[in-house]
Amino acid sequence: MILDELVQSTRRNMQARQKVLNIDALMRQVATIPLNKNFLFEKKLAADSLSIIAEVKKASPSKGVLVNHFSYMQIAEEYAAAGATAISVLTEKDHFQGNLKFLQEIAASTSTPLLRKDFTIDPYMIYEAKANGASIILLIVAILTNQQLKSFLRLANTLGMSAIVEVHNKNEIDRALAAHARIIGINNRNLKTFDVSLQTTIQLQKYVPSNVLLISESGIKKKQDISKLKQAGVNGVLIGEYLMHSTNKKALITSLRKVDHLD
Numbered sequence: 001m002i003l004d005e006l007v008q009s010t011r012r013n014m015q016a017r018q019k020v021l022n023i024d025a026l027m028r029q030v031a032t033i034p035l036n037k038n039f040l041f042e043k044k045l046a047a048d049s050l051s052i053i054a055e056v057k058k059a060s061p062s063k064g065v066l067v068n069h070f071s072y073m074q075i076a077e078e079y080a081a082a083g084a085t086a087i088s089v090l091t092e093k094d095h096f097q098g099n100l101k102f103l104q105e106i107a108a109s110t111s112t113p114l115l116r117k118d119f120t121i122d123p124y125m126i127y128e129a130k131a132n133g134a135s136i137i138l139l140i141v142a143i144l145t146n147q148q149l150k151s152f153l154r155l156a157n158t159l160g161m162s163a164i165v166e167v168h169n170k171n172e173i174d175r176a177l178a179a180h181a182r183i184i185g186i187n188n189r190n191l192k193t194f195d196v197s198l199q200t201t202i203q204l205q206k207y208v209p210s211n212v213l214l215i216s217e218s219g220i221k222k223k224q225d226i227s228k229l230k231q232a233g234v235n236g237v238l239i240g241e242y243l244m245h246s247t248n249k250k251a252l253i254t255s256l257r258k259v260d261h262l263d
């Protein structure tokens with residue numbers, strides 16, 4: 001199964017980075033960053049009628065290479081200029097051709113909250129996210145124990161970071177809620193078959209209480225998808241491929257932000 005392979009390669013790559021920068025040195029680096037606990041992303045997510053989290057994505061296991069000319073700085077600039085609530089930056093190397101350096105460089109050029117999009121399996125990766133300018137991390141319930149979920153959420157909070165807790169079914173929603181997730185991301189992509197269906201969000205949203213922020217992830221390909229998800233009551237949508245294929249990303253986000261639930 002792809003998730004097992006993703007976790008294995010994530011562990012291998014993390015261990016290689018740990019040989020260059022050990023956890024103690026990384027923590028000392030993080031300690032020099034001023035602590036900001038304003039959780040801007042969560043405030044915006046709660047306040048906006050529908051937040052767009054725009055993803056910087058070069059390649060994926062399901063689609064291979066999405067774009068040959070990958071100008072990640074320009075892409076991030078367009079996302080920020082269009083008013084994306086946050087920018088998701090893939091940092092996984094082997095399957096998404098991501099890189100921590102993309103996150104670090106984008107962070108130096110924008111004040112838009114940044115999500116480190118990766119397969120978080122160890123506190124080391126949360127410190128790395130912080131050190132490289134992210135204010136949001138992704139925690140995928142399917143690859144974590146309940147104990148890890150709780151302790152990773154606690155660590156993120158201590159560092160002033162938000163966490164999107166990603167789920168695929170009701171059992172995972174229950175586990176996310178038991179760990180006190182403040183933001184749940186329902187992934188519409190079935191990670192066994194790669195099939196994508198917005199019905200996943202539409203069917204599962206009723207299990208997410210109204211005091212928990214809700215994001216719908218993956219498979220958004222047209223304006224009507226946004227209006228459907230708005231109608232289902234989500235606070236935000238995470239969009240990768242649709243934006244990466246657009247030749248005018250700023251105009252596309254601007255128009256998606258205007259979509260009404262009746263459109």
Ligand SMILES: O=C(O)c1ccccc1NCC(=O)[C@H](O)[C@H](O)COP(=O)(O)O
Pocket residue numbers: 002055057060061062063187189191217218219220238239240241242
């Ligand atoms: O995108 C994939 O093929 C994929 C495969 C296996 C695990 C995760 C995967 N994607 C990560 C994501 O969560 C998406 O990049 C993100 O939700 C945006 O999805 P999309 O709009 O469909 O590009």
